[in-house]
Amino acid sequence: MALGPNTGESATAKGSPGAVVAAGTKDLLLTDAFVITMNPTRDVITNGYVWIRGDSIHKVGTMASLGETGGVERRSMGDHVIMPGLINTHNHISSFGLRAMQDWRGFPGDSAMYAGLRVLDGEGGYLGSAVGLLEQLQGGITTCKALEAGSDELMLGCVRASEESGARVAIARYGMDAADNAAPNLIVPEDVRDTVDGAIQSLDFLRSKVTSPLVTVSPDAFSVMRVSKEMMLALHEYAVKHNLRFGMHAGATENEQKECLAKNGIRIVPYLDSLGVLNPRLLIGHGSWFDLDECTLVAKRGAAISHCSVNNGGRSLVKEWLELGIKVGIGTDGPTSNNSQDLWEVAKFAIYNQRIRHRGWGSSETALELLTIRGAEAIGMADRIGSLEAGKAADLICIDTIRPTLSPTTSLLSNLIKAHDRSAVRHVMVNGAMVINDGQHRSFDSRKLCRDLSKWAERAQTKSGLLQHYKSSSPFRYI
Numbered sequence: 001m002a003l004g005p006n007t008g009e010s011a012t013a014k015g016s017p018g019a020v021v022a023a024g025t026k027d028l029l030l031t032d033a034f035v036i037t038m039n040p041t042r043d044v045i046t047n048g049y050v051w052i053r054g055d056s057i058h059k060v061g062t063m064a065s066l067g068e069t070g071g072v073e074r075r076s077m078g079d080h081v082i083m084p085g086l087i088n089t090h091n092h093i094s095s096f097g098l099r100a101m102q103d104w105r106g107f108p109g110d111s112a113m114y115a116g117l118r119v120l121d122g123e124g125g126y127l128g129s130a131v132g133l134l135e136q137l138q139g140g141i142t143t144c145k146a147l148e149a150g151s152d153e154l155m156l157g158c159v160r161a162s163e164e165s166g167a168r169v170a171i172a173r174y175g176m177d178a179a180d181n182a183a184p185n186l187i188v189p190e191d192v193r194d195t196v197d198g199a200i201q202s203l204d205f206l207r208s209k210v211t212s213p214l215v216t217v218s219p220d221a222f223s224v225m226r227v228s229k230e231m232m233l234a235l236h237e238y239a240v241k242h243n244l245r246f247g248m249h250a251g252a253t254e255n256e257q258k259e260c261l262a263k264n265g266i267r268i269v270p271y272l273d274s275l276g277v278l279n280p281r282l283l284i285g286h287g288s289w290f291d292l293d294e295c296t297l298v299a300k301r302g303a304a305i306s307h308c309s310v311n312n313g314g315r316s317l318v319k320e321w322l323e324l325g326i327k328v329g330i331g332t333d334g335p336t337s338n339n340s341q342d343l344w345e346v347a348k349f350a351i352y353n354q355r356i357r358h359r360g361w362g363s364s365e366t367a368l369e370l371l372t373i374r375g376a377e378a379i380g381m382a383d384r385i386g387s388l389e390a391g392k393a394a395d396l397i398c399i400d401t402i403r404p405t406l407s408p409t410t411s412l413l414s415n416l417i418k419a420h421d422r423s424a425v426r427h428v429m430v431n432g433a434m435v436i437n438d439g440q441h442r443s444f445d446s447r448k449l450c451r452d453l454s455k456w457a458e459r460a461q462t463k464s465g466l467l468q469h470y471k472s473s474s475p476f477r478y479i
């Protein structure tokens with residue numbers, strides 16, 4: 001079912017002729033839906049409405065309580081779930097042109113990651129980010145936390161694609177500068193290494209270039225061991241000065257714990273605490289190799305964790321994190337380490353991985369919380385997104401329930417997580433604007449973008465040697 005004219009897009013965008021209106025010019029009432037609110041009492045309205053006014057939610061309730069609505073435009077969403085848009089708390093959107101790099105094992109030289117960073121340019125950054133955000137929007141992700149770095153040209157491509165996508169994108173521009181000769185395996189090659197001044201200047205530059213209220217830029221330290229203390233402290237100070245969020249990868253691997261112990265004499269979380277950066281401003285990516293004492297300290301300091309359950313989640317103490325009261329969201333991580341950007345799959349993994357350690361733990365309701373309101377809390381945006389409540393931003397998705405995967409609808413909450421088919425997401429609204437209508441983006445030419453990204457990838461991966469390595473290291477024969 002197409003939602004028709006309410007695309008919420010400006011008249012300059014592509015789409016059905018005459019089928020566009022400016023965002024926020026009128027009310028829209030979505031009726032007759034199964035509404036999962038994620039409000040504080042977790043109300044599920046089996047026959048309800050969501051009333052959108054401009055960029056915000058005006059009212060949510062049962063159809064029986066709706067009453068007289070005057071001339072407000074109504075769309076029946078019978079047979080659909082309406083729920084808050086999903087929140088991807090950890091991703092790397094500019095590297096979609098390098099999707100599947102996790103499979104390029106044994107790449108000669110310093111690493112496939114650095115080889116990839118060397119060839120990422122403005123075009124690759126734009127195309128990768130556009131395709132990555134399109135994939136996410138089509139699967140119901142309305143907000144994406146994107147950790148990125150590179151030249152200003154690359155980062156501008158990332159900003160431009162973010163703005164054009166219509167998604168809510170929190171770009172975290174990360175610094176990476178380890179150059180300690182005493183730890184040679186951690187040294188960041190000089191040609192992809194930041195300086196403190198360079199990273200700060202890039203942050204100032206990018207923040208001056210953002211024009212959309214849906215896109216933000218904040219500082220991030222790439223990881224605990226590939227960032228100097230000076231860089232870590234300077235980026236954190238920048239975040240404090242401008243009242244921005246701060247983040248980093250931490251505890252993603254066992255090796256990183258060993259490296260931190262060897263270099264600093266303490267484990268990762270106490271080390272971050274000793275620097276003064278472990279606080280409510282901090283979002284930690286992964287945290288998989290934190291022990292229980294470290295988790296307790298994370299909780300005490302009020303930092304949040306993004307759990308990337310598909311690519312390294314088996315070891316994570318998610319049950320304990322939630323019991324300790326840590327703000328936990330889930331993330332797909334980037335396309336280089338988890339090819340798929342299916343956050344539904346990530347949510348299912350988040351529950352099932354824990355069952356290796358705690359039989360029967362978790363529920364679809366827990367997974368739905370991680371996808372929405374808990375994700376919003378983890379990235380510090382729960383006052384605006386993560387639930388369908390009056391006054392919050394109108395970020396929502398409509399899911400067609402008449403699908404084999406979602407039938408019977410008597411067990412809808414369970415089916416959404418454990419039998420989900422992301423293509424059931426038909427309409428996606430961000431800030432009151434219908435960005436995906438019946439599966440189609442309001443302005444992106446999906447086929448052209450995908451073809452252009454593949455062409456870029458063929459050129460860039462050949463130039464870097466990544467493509468030759470990918471093919472030659474396969475046991476299959478390319479002819």
Ligand SMILES: [Zn+2]
Pocket residue numbers: 090091092147249285333334
């Ligand atoms: Zn990551």
